[in-house]
Amino acid sequence: MKALTWQGRRDVRVEDVPDPRIEEPTDAIVRITSTAICGSDLHLYEVLGPYLKPGDVLGHEPMGIVEEVGTGVTRLKPGDRVVVPFNIACGSCWMCDRQLYAQCETTQVTAEGKGAALFGYTSLHGSVPGGQAEYLRVPHAQFGPIKVPQTGPDERWLYLSDILPTAWQAVKYADTPPGGTLAVFGLGPVGQFCARIGRHLGAGRVIGLDLVPERLEMARRHGVETLDVSQLDDVPGALIDLVDGRGPDAVIDAVGMEAHGSTSGKLAQTAAGLVPDRLAD
Numbered sequence: 001m002k003a004l005t006w007q008g009r010r011d012v013r014v015e016d017v018p019d020p021r022i023e024e025p026t027d028a029i030v031r032i033t034s035t036a037i038c039g040s041d042l043h044l045y046e047v048l049g050p051y052l053k054p055g056d057v058l059g060h061e062p063m064g065i066v067e068e069v070g071t072g073v074t075r076l077k078p079g080d081r082v083v084v085p086f087n088i089a090c091g092s093c094w095m096c097d098r099q100l101y102a103q104c105e106t107t108q109v110t111a112e113g114k115g116a117a118l119f120g121y122t123s124l125h126g127s128v129p130g131g132q133a134e135y136l137r138v139p140h141a142q143f144g145p146i147k148v149p150q151t152g153p154d155e156r157w158l159y160l161s162d163i164l165p166t167a168w169q170a171v172k173y174a175d176t177p178p179g180g181t182l183a184v185f186g187l188g189p190v191g192q193f194c195a196r197i198g199r200h201l202g203a204g205r206v207i208g209l210d211l212v213p214e215r216l217e218m219a220r221r222h223g224v225e226t227l228d229v230s231q232l233d234d235v236p237g238a239l240i241d242l243v244d245g246r247g248p249d250a251v252i253d254a255v256g257m258e259a260h261g262s263t264s265g266k267l268a269q270t271a272a273g274l275v276p277d278r279l280a281d
């Protein structure tokens with residue numbers, strides 16, 4: 001099959017690699033129909049090279065059609081349409097019993113002090129071949145894959161693999177009081193989701209901050225107030241002024257790791273430290 005492989009810093013290539021096959025009774029093989037590129041993939045592209053080896057298959061946001069299941073997988077059958085979450089969790093250990101799937105004790109990479117194994121994400125997370133490929137072997141398929149309806153385009157479901165629940169969790173943790181104000185720093189994909197989910201879950205106002213005109217415009221189209229940080233000398237001050245001199249009730253930092261090296265990232269961090277947000281409690 002063809003798969004996107006890591007070859008070195010800033011060097012990824014589509015190569016022919018062996019087709020995956022069932023190795024454990026709890027495995028499934030999924031034929032990938034769509035797979036997203038994540039902001040986290042930039043870490044692999046740039047800085048996490050020491051934990052990759054040439055030929056590693058990338059990708060952790062896939063969906064597709066079940067081709068084959070092991071004898072231990074009873075909840076899926078060939079032909080099912082599934083989204084594959086990026087965490088690989090067993091569903092039955094101490095952590096999974098508490099819904100802390102990212103810390104699954106069955107798949108966690110204890111030698112590296114990390115949580116659950118992840119698809120396509122370095123030796124720190126198990127060196128599991130990823131989903132930017134024609135086929136994917138899914139370990140612990142008796143638990144992980146989410147069955148979705150056969151109807152609708154892949155884009156309707158694909159984001160359940162990572163960024164939609166990532167954003168949902170951020171909004172839940174931010175815990176904006178009903179009718180309160182939520183500020184979202186960074187309006188990339190996760191920030192856009194956070195802003196809309198914030199409104200969906202009952203924030204009275206959502207204020208999004210970014211410096212990319214298209215991102216600000218997209219947020220405004222969905223009822224989000226915006227601040228263009230490139231036009232402001234005092235971002236925290238502007239945000240506080242915008243909310244009656246008190247600032248927002250809750251803040252989400254969705255700026256992203258690499259971007260924190262930039263001026264806007266520093267501004268966001270500074271602002272997040274200054275405003276009276278509930279995350280600081």
Ligand SMILES: [Zn+2]
Nearest residue numbers: 038040061162
């Ligand atoms: Zn991701």
Ligand SMILES: [Zn+2]
Nearest residue numbers: 090093096104
């Ligand atoms: Zn587990």
